[in-house]
Amino acid sequence: MVSRAQARKLALALPEAVEQDHHGRPSFRVAGKIFATQWDENRMNVMLDESGILTAVQAAPASCREVWWGKRLAAVGVDLRRADREMLASLLEDAWEGKAPARLLQP
Numbered sequence: 001m002v003s004r005a006q007a008r009k010l011a012l013a014l015p016e017a018v019e020q021d022h023h024g025r026p027s028f029r030v031a032g033k034i035f036a037t038q039w040d041e042n043r044m045n046v047m048l049d050e051s052g053i054l055t056a057v058q059a060a061p062a063s064c065r066e067v068w069w070g071k072r073l074a075a076v077g078v079d080l081r082r083a084d085r086e087m088l089a090s091l092l093e094d095a096w097e098g099k100a101p102a103r104l105l106q107p
Contacts, residue, residue, distance in 0.1 A: 002080045002088050007044050010089050011036050014096045015104050028092075033099035036092055037075075045075040046091045049098060052076070056091060063087070 002010075011017055011028035017035075019026050026038040037045045045067050048056065056064045056076045063082035067075040078088055097105060 002083050002085055004038065004041055004080065006085065007038065007080055007088060010085070011044075011092050014093065015100070017096065030096055030100045030104070035095040035099045039077065042080050044078045044080060044088070046078055046088075046095045047075045047099070048091065048095050052091075052094055052098075060087060 008019070008026070008028075012019060014028075014030065014035075016030050018029055020029055021027070022034065022037055025040075027034045028036040028038075035047050037047075039045050046056075050073050053066060053073055053076045056078075057066055060083070063079045063084075065077045065079075066073055067077045069075075076091065078091065080088075
């Protein structure tokens with residue numbers, strides 16, 4: 001289990017990550033691009049590419065589900081009550097990498 005506060009801390013630990021309101025919900029961004037949203041007390045949506053979403057759902061079906069916006073597979077919904085810290089941290093890092101500018105990705 002990961003608390004809402006722990007999930008927030010993981011997201012904000014990534015380089016240059018900031019929290020901003022997104023339609024009344026917290027969103028986590030890098031360079032103005034959303035990489036995750038705190039949907040409610042028990043769910044965080046993590047914006048991965050389609051392959052990453054499908055992989056997460058297949059690897060952890062008890063804690064991850066597909067999130068569709070219209071006809072687009074948009075995110076993986078992570079049930080924080082069933083997720084473990086390492087899995088969520090890994091998903092957030094992958095999503096962050098997909099949105100971060102190149103200057104932050106260089107070693």
